[in-house]
Amino acid sequence: MKRKQGFWTKIGVRIPLVLWSLAVLYPILWMILGAFKSNAEIYANPWGLPDSFSFGNFIDAWSNYNIDISVFNSLIVTGLGALLTLVMAIPTAYALERLRFRGNRLLFTLYISAMMIPMVLGWIPLFFLLMQLNLLDNIFGLAIVYAVSQLPFSIFVLTSFMATIPKSLEEAAAIDGMSPYKILWKIITPLSMTGIITVTIMNMIQFWNEYFMALIFLQSENNYTLALAIDYISNETQYTNSWGTLFASLVIAIVPVIILYAIFQRRIVKGMTEGAIKG
Amino acid sequence: MVQSKKQRYLFLAFCLVPTFLMFALFTLYPLFNGLYYSFFQWSGSSSLAEFTGFDNYRKLFSDEIIPATIWHDYFLVITKIIGIMILATFFAVALTQMRIKEAPFYRIVFFFPNIMSVVVIGILWMFIYNPSLGLVNSGLEFLGLGEWTKAWLGDEDWALPSLVLPSVWAGIGLFMLMLMGGISNISKSYYEAAEIDGANGWQQFWKITLPLVWPQIKISILYIIITTLNGSFIIVQVMTKGGPNNATHVMGSYLYEEAFVKYNFGYGATIGVMILVLSLITVLIMQYFMRREKVEY
Numbered sequence: 001m002k003r004k005q006g007f008w009t010k011i012g013v014r015i016p017l018v019l020w021s022l023a024v025l026y027p028i029l030w031m032i033l034g035a036f037k038s039n040a041e042i043y044a045n046p047w048g049l050p051d052s053f054s055f056g057n058f059i060d061a062w063s064n065y066n067i068d069i070s071v072f073n074s075l076i077v078t079g080l081g082a083l084l085t086l087v088m089a090i091p092t093a094y095a096l097e098r099l100r101f102r103g104n105r106l107l108f109t110l111y112i113s114a115m116m117i118p119m120v121l122g123w124i125p126l127f128f129l130l131m132q133l134n135l136l137d138n139i140f141g142l143a144i145v146y147a148v149s150q151l152p153f154s155i156f157v158l159t160s161f162m163a164t165i166p167k168s169l170e171e172a173a174a175i176d177g178m179s180p181y182k183i184l185w186k187i188i189t190p191l192s193m194t195g196i197i198t199v200t201i202m203n204m205i206q207f208w209n210e211y212f213m214a215l216i217f218l219q220s221e222n223n224y225t226l227a228l229a230i231d232y233i234s235n236e237t238q239y240t241n242s243w244g245t246l247f248a249s250l251v252i253a254i255v256p257v258i259i260l261y262a263i264f265q266r267r268i269v270k271g272m273t274e275g276a277i278k279g
Numbered sequence: 280m281v282q283s284k285k286q287r288y289l290f291l292a293f294c295l296v297p298t299f300l301m302f303a304l305f306t307l308y309p310l311f312n313g314l315y316y317s318f319f320q321w322s323g324s325s326s327l328a329e330f331t332g333f334d335n336y337r338k339l340f341s342d343e344i345i346p347a348t349i350w351h352d353y354f355l356v357i358t359k360i361i362g363i364m365i366l367a368t369f370f371a372v373a374l375t376q377m378r379i380k381e382a383p384f385y386r387i388v389f390f391f392p393n394i395m396s397v398v399v400i401g402i403l404w405m406f407i408y409n410p411s412l413g414l415v416n417s418g419l420e421f422l423g424l425g426e427w428t429k430a431w432l433g434d435e436d437w438a439l440p441s442l443v444l445p446s447v448w449a450g451i452g453l454f455m456l457m458l459m460g461g462i463s464n465i466s467k468s469y470y471e472a473a474e475i476d477g478a479n480g481w482q483q484f485w486k487i488t489l490p491l492v493w494p495q496i497k498i499s500i501l502y503i504i505i506t507t508l509n510g511s512f513i514i515v516q517v518m519t520k521g522g523p524n525n526a527t528h529v530m531g532s533y534l535y536e537e538a539f540v541k542y543n544f545g546y547g548a549t550i551g552v553m554i555l556v557l558s559l560i561t562v563l564i565m566q567y568f569m570r571r572e573k574v575e576y
Contacts, residue, residue, distance in 0.1 A: 013373045017370065017373060017379070017385050021389070024389060024448070042412070043412065092295055099290075107295070114306055117310065118508065121548065121552060122313055124313055124544055125310075125548075129308070148301050151298070151301075209397070211516075212535075216535075230402065234405070234517075258391075261391060269386075272393065
C-alpha cells in the first residue's frame with residue numbers, strides 16, 4: 001500500500017500522541033519524584049525535580065504507617081489467591097475442554113456468564129458467609145474470595161489454551177497406561193504453561209491492586225492489604241499533609257506492577273484484551 | 280483405553296466438583312441470597328431479620344437519592360463511552376495506519392494505567408485536582424485563567440465531571456489495543472482499492488475502517504457499560520466517598536454506605552438487585568441498538 005502521507009499530516013497526528021503520552025507519564029513520574037521530596041519541597045515546588053533524593057518518606061511509610069505489614073499481607077493474598085485459582089481452574093478447564101459429559105456446555109456458559117454479573121449484590125451475603133466461616137477480617141478468607149472471583153476469567157483463558165494442545169499426546173499416554181490424573185498433571189499442565197503463566201500474572205495484578213472487597217471483608221489494621229493501607233494514609237493526609245509519605249506508599253504499590261509489566265508486557269496486553277473480548 | 284466407567288466418573292468428579300462447590304458457595308449462593316435479603320429489614324444480627332415483603336423496594340422508589348445515583352452512573356457511562364471511544368479510535372487508527380516509527384512506545388505507555396490500582400489512580404488524581412498544589416489549578420493559573428480555578432472535587436457541580444477524566448485516562452489503552460487488533464485484521468487490499476478509486480483518508484475511515492471494526496467497537500462499548508455500572512463506585516469511594524453532599528454517589532457507593540456504614544443490609548441488597556437489573560437491561564438494550572449486519576466486502 002502506497003499511501004502518501006505528507007510530512008505535516010504525520011506531525012499533526014503526533015501532537016495528540018505526544019500530549020497523551022505526557023498526560024500519562026508526567027503524573028506517574030511526578031508521583032515517583034514526589035516520594036523523594038520533603039514535605040516543604042512538595043509545597044514549594046510540587047511539580048518539579050527534587051533537590052536531593054532522600055528515602056525519608058519510604059522509611060516513614062514503612063515503619064510509622066505499618067506499610068511493612070500490609071505489603072506482607074498483600075503478598076500472601078496475591079500469592080495464595082493466584083495459586084488457589086490455578087488449583088481450581090486447571091482441572092475444570094481440562095474437563096470442560098476435553099471430557100465429554102452431559103451439561104458440559106451449560107457449565108461452561110454458567111462460568112463465563114458470571115464474568116458479566118455485577119458481584120456487588122453478592123458481597124452483602126458473602127460478608128455474612130465469611131463471618132460464619134470465621135474468615136471475616138482474615139487474609140486467607142480474602143484470598144479464597146479473590147480466587148473464586150477470578151475463576152471464570154481463568155477458566156475461560158485456560159480452556160482456549162488447552163484447545164490448542166494436540167489430542168494425540170493424551171491418547172498415546174492413555175494407551176501406555178497413564179492414569180487420567182497423571183495425564184492432567186504430567187502432560188496437560190506443562191503443555192498449557194503459557195496460558196497458566198498469562199492467567200497467573202493477570203490474577204496477581206488483579207489481587208495486588210484490588211481495593212473494594214478488601215475494604216468490605218477486612219477490618220483490623222493488622223490485616224490491611226496495601227490498597228487499604230494507602231487509602232488509610234490518604235485519608236490521614238488530609239489532616240497531616242504528609243504528602244511525601246503518601247507518595248512513597250503509592251510507589252511501593254506500583255513498583256511490582258511496573259516490574260511485571262516490563263517483563264510480561266505482551267502477555268498482559270494479550271490476556272486483558274482477550275479477557276475483554278469474550279464479552 | 281483401560282478405564283472403567285466408574286473410574287471415568289471419578290476423574291470427572293475430581294476435575295469438576297471441588298471447583299464447582301467453591302464457585303457455588305462463594306459466587307452463586309451469595310447472589311441468590313442477596314436477592315432473598317432484599318425482602319428483609321435487617322441490621323446484621325441474624326435473629327433480628329424481619330421479613331418485610333416489598334417494603335425495601337417501595338423505599339427504593341421513594342428514596343430521593345436513588346434517582347441521583349442512577350443518573351450519576353449513567354452520566355459516567357455516557358461520558359466515558361464518548362471520551363474513551365473517540366480518543367481510542369483516533370489513537371488506534373493513528374498507530375496502525377500512519378506508520379509511525381515509535382508506535383510501540385505509545386502502545387506501551389497508553390496501556391500502562393490499565394493495570395494500575397484504582398486506589399493509586401484515584402489518589403494520584405486527587406492530588407492533580409488539589410485546589411492549592413494540583414496540576415489542574417496550577418496549569419490554569421499558568422495560562423492566565425486564574426478565575427477558572429476551583430476545588431474540583433469539593434464543588435457540587437464539578438465533582439462528578441472531574442471523575443470522568445481519571446476514568447478515561449485509565450481506560451484508553453485497553454480499548455485502543457482492542458480496536459488496533461480489529462484494524463490490523465482488515466485486508467490491505469480494501470484500502471488499495473479505495474486509493475485507486477480516489478477515496479481520501481477520511482472517506483476510507485468512514486467506509487472501510489469503521490464498518491469493519493464495528494464488532495470491536497460494540498464489544499468495547501458494552502465492556503465500558505458493564506465495568507462502569509459494576510465498578511464506578513470504586514473510584515468514587517477512593518476520591519470523594521460520594522460527597523460533596525451526595526453529588527457523586529453512584530449506585531454501588533450508595534449500596535456500600537447503606538449496607539456497610541449504616542448497617543441497613545436488607546436495603547443494601549435491594550440496591551444491589553437494582554444494579555443487577557439495570558446492568559442487564561442496559562446491556563440488552565445496547566446489544567439491540569448496536570446489532571448490525573456483519574459487514575463483508
